[in-house]
Amino acid sequence: MTLPNATPRTGGQLVVDCLLSQGVEHVFCVPGESFLAVLDALHGTPIAVTICRQEGGATMMADAVGRLTGRPGIAMVTRGPGATNASPGIHIAEHDSVPLILFVGQVARDMKGRGAFQEMDFKAVFGTMAKWVVEIEDAARVPEIIARAFHVAMQGRPGPVVISLPEDMLTDMALAFPAGRIEPVETATSAIQLAALQELLEDARKPVLLLGGSGWTADSLLRLRGFIERFDLPVATTFRRAMLLSGDHPNYGGELGIGPNPKLRARIEAADLVLMFGTRMAEIPSQGYTLFDIPTPRQTIVHVHADTAELGRVYHPTLAIQATPDGLSRGLEALSPSRAVPWHAETRQAHADFLAWTDTAPKLPGSVQYGDIIVSLRDRLPADAIVTNGAGNYTIWVQRFLRFRSFGSQLAPVSGSMGYGLPAAVGAKRLLPERMVVCFAGDGCFLMNGQEFATAVQYGLPIIVIIVDNGMYGTIRMHQERHYPGRVSGTQLRNPDFAAYAVAFGGHGERVESTDAFLPAFERAVASGLPAIIHLIVDPEALTPGASLTTIREKALRDQADAAVGSAI
Incomplete structure (x- = not known):
């Protein structure tokens, strides 16, 4: 990269200069007044800024970029609630060893410690989740600290870095130059x-x-x-x-x-x-x-x-x-x-x-055989299709029956975080528009970040979201039936018409209530050229490939009865 002219730059401009020097092409953000100077510096640059609807979605999109490129995904959020909303993505990146850098706006330096509007101690908040948390007090040190952040995020076990940007620092002037492109240090076998x-x-x-x-x-x-x-x-x-x-x-x-x-x-x-x-x-x-x-x-x-x-x-x-x-x-x-x-x-x-183990899915109650649908997608999806998901019992079927065939084809959190699949799909499609991107989400999982479907529509990203709707938090219900059989509490859901939800946002929507109806609906979704939701109605009994809700409950009741007899003896 050509260095900027040897004239003073604002802290905000230096932040963007450093991102450009590292080859950053995408930034995911929810805007805030605390870092307006950075947003202004991004104006007119080659960096594509994706405006997100919630900060957790922004960090999860950045996480997807980190997984696919091996270089830090970049997210920007404001202080206080913006930072705390972003924290799920930081936790995912830490557990999953994903390089990510989160820039967080901060109160002005002369207001720190007074309990100013949305003030937070970011080192305390993110200290157990991030590899490094740092606040830039001096605009002249922006290049030094951002260079170190790229080193830390990529080296050893990769992970997230959080950089706090005091609002007034971003408008200070300094004569400083970005470091050259950082590459991780490779360690080899002897x-x-x-x-x-x-x-x-x-x-x-x-x-x-x-x-x-x-x-x-x-x-x-x-x-x-x-x-x-x-x-x-x-x-x-x-x-x-x-x-x-x-x-x-x-x-x-x-x-x-x-x-x-x-x-x-x-x-x-x-x-x-x-x-x-x-x-x-x-x-x-x-x-x-x-x-x-x-x-x-x-x-x-x-x-x-x-x-x-x-x-x-x-x-x-x-x-x-x-x-x-x-x-x-x-x-x-x-x-x-x-x-x-x-x-x-x-x-x-x-x-x-x-x-x-993976050839044929077992039959379970209901007119939608979810396992058969997964198996049918094996031949339909291109080998390089990117499949994303969050967490829940619905993911067991994807991981067992789909069969991933190429590097970069699976984006899923080992941390077990719900709500990851949709933002990850948006981030992946933003980065690699030529590849098919399919998101699987449970009904509870989807609505944790469902608002990011609007982001897909805004940027014309034709992702396909398959919502597996069984009307409950299925994984928790499964554990509930094992430990407290027949005592349903806190796990039932009443869901919207997700196909209509997609259309309301400007996308394509399909409702599927039988196995045979799925592939035609999928083809219509692909042909629409729009972000699409396929609302898959699944019987609540069909919890896992190995058991229905009833069999789990009945086994738990038998075990309780046997335990009672044993204690009486």
Whole structure:
């Protein structure tokens, strides 16, 4: 980038100069008077500003950009309620290891500490969620601090950074210049570590690779795939990371998430060598920290992660390697088996088990067979289609039956945050307008950020939103029936006509009440060229692929009766 003229610039102009120097193309914001100087500096620049309807939506859109590019997504919000509204996106980025920078307007410096209008201590508010929280007191330091923010957001375990911008600082004049483009520091495997890994593979009889985390690229995954194929390793992806290896690949054994294939879990428990590449193995992929003994697993563990703080944090590995996905994949190119590996049949069986587990969805009550609809989309969606979702039981069907086939095709929060799918779809389509973007949302999930459908309409983003409506907070109802069967409290919903909602905003709406009606409705939604909502009416009984509401309740009642008999005896 050409540096600006050697004349003083306002703090707001310096912020934008620094974003341009980092190659930022998109900013997602809800405007506020606290950072008008930055909004003014954005005027006439190549940066596309997406005006959002709620600050949480803005940070989730920025999160989607961070996932798809590997560089920080940028959000801007105002102080006080703007900042607190933005916090769900920061929590998602922290849990999911996504690079993101949130700029927050702040009260003027001479008002701090007086309880000024919407004043907040951002270090206290975001200190447990962000990798770094900082306030820029001097306009001359804007380039220094923003450069550091890009370093922090991308290096080690990626994550969010929050930068507070005092209102009066943004109008101060300073002579300063932005830093050059920041690239993350890549850490690579050593020759000694690679030799140790090779030896462990040579000694193994039943290895398995658990693939997860962030920071992967199409190139690093291509190199990793070569390693997987040379050693013919069975591979499982961790929770909501299924896009890291195509579901069609003969080495793919499934996702280690909520309600995984019992055969996959058994395979991992029986393994003598477990390779953990990129993943932290947090609560859900570790099945509530029950999959491996803590702190020393029975299996030989090789843990590779970009952040040393994650190595040995929960599990003591036999071999710990600090390496970024790119550095790891380049090192693995040097490894090849010295003999025919003895686990070919195990790998083929792992993929066969995955296909059997995901091939046909079980039938559940109702005229809409949601699982069949997911299966029908496998052949309809392009391989590079981007699928987003938030949280809820409806996501189990997507993750089990859809099969992700390319890098960047899955945007879903491992933090289990509701309301993520729609803003993520908007952010993805804004970044990559040439790709089909499909959002799945539950009825409760959708209305947490449903207002961002207006953002899709405003910018002409023809996303397709499939709302799975069962009239309740389904996941909570499921747990409620397990623990308090028949005592429904706080989980019922009365929903609007979501198809009419779409039309009211200027989009396309469809209501679907039978399985056969879905694909024609989907095709009409695509042909409309508009942001679209397909309102899918699902029987409340159809909670998960494995159980209906009634079977969950009946089992809980039986268990309670058995427990009562046992205590009486």
